[in-house]
Amino acid sequence: MKFELLALAIAPTIGVILWIYLKDKYDKEPVMVLGKFFVLGVFISIIAIMLEFILLKFNVFTGYLNYIYISFIVAGVVEEGVKWIALTPNLLREKHFNEKLDGIIYSIFLSLGFATIENIVYLMCEDSSTAIQLGMIRAVISIPAHMMFAITMGYYISKYKYSGSKNKKRKYLSFSLLFPILLHGVFDFILMIEYRWSIILFIAYIVFLWKINLDKLDNYTKNSKKRFFRRKKHRERKEKN
Numbered sequence: 001m002k003f004e005l006l007a008l009a010i011a012p013t014i015g016v017i018l019w020i021y022l023k024d025k026y027d028k029e030p031v032m033v034l035g036k037f038f039v040l041g042v043f044i045s046i047i048a049i050m051l052e053f054i055l056l057k058f059n060v061f062t063g064y065l066n067y068i069y070i071s072f073i074v075a076g077v078v079e080e081g082v083k084w085i086a087l088t089p090n091l092l093r094e095k096h097f098n099e100k101l102d103g104i105i106y107s108i109f110l111s112l113g114f115a116t117i118e119n120i121v122y123l124m125c126e127d128s129s130t131a132i133q134l135g136m137i138r139a140v141i142s143i144p145a146h147m148m149f150a151i152t153m154g155y156y157i158s159k160y161k162y163s164g165s166k167n168k169k170r171k172y173l174s175f176s177l178l179f180p181i182l183l184h185g186v187f188d189f190i191l192m193i194e195y196r197w198s199i200i201l202f203i204a205y206i207v208f209l210w211k212i213n214l215d216k217l218d219n220y221t222k223n224s225k226k227r228f229f230r231r232k233k234h235r236e237r238k239e240k241n
Helices: 001-022 031-057 063-093 100-125 130-140 142-160 166-192 199-241
Strands: none
Touching: 001 031, 001 130, 001 142, 031 063, 031 100, 031 199, 063 100, 063 142, 063 166, 100 130, 100 142, 130 142, 142 166, 142 199, 166 199
């Protein structure tokens, strides 16, 4: 049973890795470097789990304040904050970070390492009678959500790197942290409220998350394609000369 749960916890990560690796088809990142960011995500997930445990110990709130504290502070600030602290300096120093799409790709791999450990912990701590059901739900909702938050983070780190304006750089760097925290916090908050209409609101929010983030991904994928063919034409001209 434990092996089945472990496989269920890891399977959605493998699916997303294959999808995003195939998405980056014009200037692929080295597998070893992608693996490095994934392992970094694994490591920081342990730090986040410890920080969340401490913050939950000091939770004195009830009702909606409790929901806000857990969703925005315990989950949003801690998880996205730890990811951001680990991702930003490592990403900006990475020599293979040579186009805008790379910021999203590396951000996703780090986030998937993080989400995989989180998923394993959730499923292994769950009662065996409900663990499979929880695993299926998390495969469809939680793992993709971590990917969406990562797209937003990587998108704005890329804008920060490739912007020529100091004012815009500051804005994009703050956005790369603030927006994932807000997106994550709203995601968890809607899950925690128990109104009849909350499921409708949650579905609408998931559609919104996918829409805005896939648009960001497609935008940078097109940018990567244009860059690839510009470089190809440049090489062909040089060969002719």
